Amino acid sequence: MNIKGLAQAFFLALLCGAAAGTQAAAFPDRNVLMVVAGNPGGGLDLTGRALEQTMLETRLLPTGFVLKHMGGAGGNLAKTYVHQRSGDAYTLYVESNRVYVNKLVGTTTLDHHDLTPIARLITEYLVWVVRADSPFKSAKDILDKLKGDPGSVVFGVGTVPSNDQMNVLRPALAYGINPKQIKIVPFKSGGDLMIQMLGGHVPVISTGLSEAIEQVKAGRARVLVVSSPKPLEGDLARVPTWRSMGIGVEILHWRGLFAPPGVPAGTVKYWDQTLSKTVQTASWKKALDRHGWFNAYAGSAQFRKDLDLEIKIYAEILTQLGMARGAAKK
Template identity: 35%
Template sequence: MWKKFTTIAMTGVLAVGLAACSKTDGESMNYPERNITIVAPSGAGGGWDLTARAIAKTMNDTKLIEKPITVENKPGGGGAVYMAEFATKEAKNDYALMVKSPPLLINNNKAEGNSPYGYKDTKPLAQLTRDYGAIVVKAESEFETLKDVLEAIKSDPSSVTLAGGSAPGSMDHLVGVLPAFEYGLDPKTVKYVSYDGGGEAVAALLGGNADVIATDASTIGQYVKSGDVRVLAVSSTERLGGELSEVPTFIEEGIDAEFTIWRGIFGPKEMSDAAVGYWEEKLKEMVETDEWKEEIARNGWESEYRDADDFTKYLEEQDQVIVELLTALGMQK
């Protein structure tokens, strides 16, 4: 009788234990259980902001993710300020995601204003788009071509103010000084002023606080359409479509260089396996929806999807490219 009771008791304990384990596992699979935030580590109006809002809108509109997704702008240091928070304070927060592009690699590899945190301090979830850089002036600017700008810098570097929506040594800066470097000028002599986001850089240009800006090609189309600006050249290998279809490439302007701006979404470094798997599945579904394709077309982006594994491998390759570029420009740490 005692033996039988012991067996029953142990069986009961085991059943309770299994039920508890099952409940724990089940709870982890219930992700998400609350609202999700996607952070654009810049001001409003730039590529990160537009990408984050396109993801949130598509996910919310299609109900692919039933919990509401909100977008927060956290500018500072060309993305470096929030990156420090994301890599430390938010390292285990399954409900905080971030949109990033090459500055994630650049800020970690450049000499000045270096960020100790890079892509290895995140969990890459997917690459979603690719874009290119653009050299832009006001519609009434005296500069008619990219060569006009380079010749003015060559004659008197202090006479031309180049602005961008990222910190010195970061993406907009590299896009802006790359033509100067290839033209045989010392990139260190180019007068560069940084703003927190592409929208602020455009405002500086229109307000007369900059002569030229380097920015994302996709975000400038609306200003071209309104007649406020002219794009002198883009960093793609071939001409783009839409409002920029008549704009020459760097190569056409005699500058043997190109620069691709990828954009992707990242989770924190210690994101749970359940959350990672969930986002991988949902992002793969999202890029196939008509709503996402409409966002791609409306923003003038090129679709380029890589899943988590392929994106991570791509980042490893791009990290080497960035180091080579910064080294050539004398900006590598």
């Protein structure tokens, strides 16, 4: 090739590189589809809408979101839909730890390894709650009784398998109690669960703090322990955590974002940079306060590591209980 040809080839390469750079810098240049693995009004929907509102107020996202609710099959419908959109940078998916739990119990073949983890956004914490007049004064009282007879205390939870359930089984296991012998009764929802406890049908419930706080403030219920990594502030500052009791358990009832498999690395980087700024804004902090949520932000790399750790813990306990049907990926 002569000098003129080399110069033309070089110039063409520069143009292509510039075009590619312009295209990458333009993301996103249209609305992003946000697939919510739940129905309108639920926790996943509220998380998605809070993010949408914050992005709108702060203008950190130059375009917008289009929400698509797919609440069927315990989140599996949404997960399958997103998985089939492989490589689509304009799709996000809002989900909880069902993203891997459902595979463990055999209702799907997909887990977080079949998607692209983007960010953990928020969490609620779980609590043990009793009636105000309960003879149990502490979570240790209950654990000591279970140590003598694992079936002596009945726990109410929202559903199984769930974080509500794990907030009973994990501390019990760490305390040396056989989790198979613990009696756990699932109810339809957090509200129904509280009614059952206040009516004296179950002596203790494991539920989200937001489901219990109003009854606690009204003086009809007491919180014995919270699953947070450190003590909470305000009215619940004196409530012990599992860790403060010497039990190495903390449970985040989180909600996060995923993308389809095979999205460009630049897309993941964009969301890492944008979301890390979003969670620092006053608008987002107001949303946390409004919904009783706690900041649990983790970027894509840390989120992926945490998911891999969580699935190992769940797989071990569900296997002991005979509930594990699907194998966790290594």
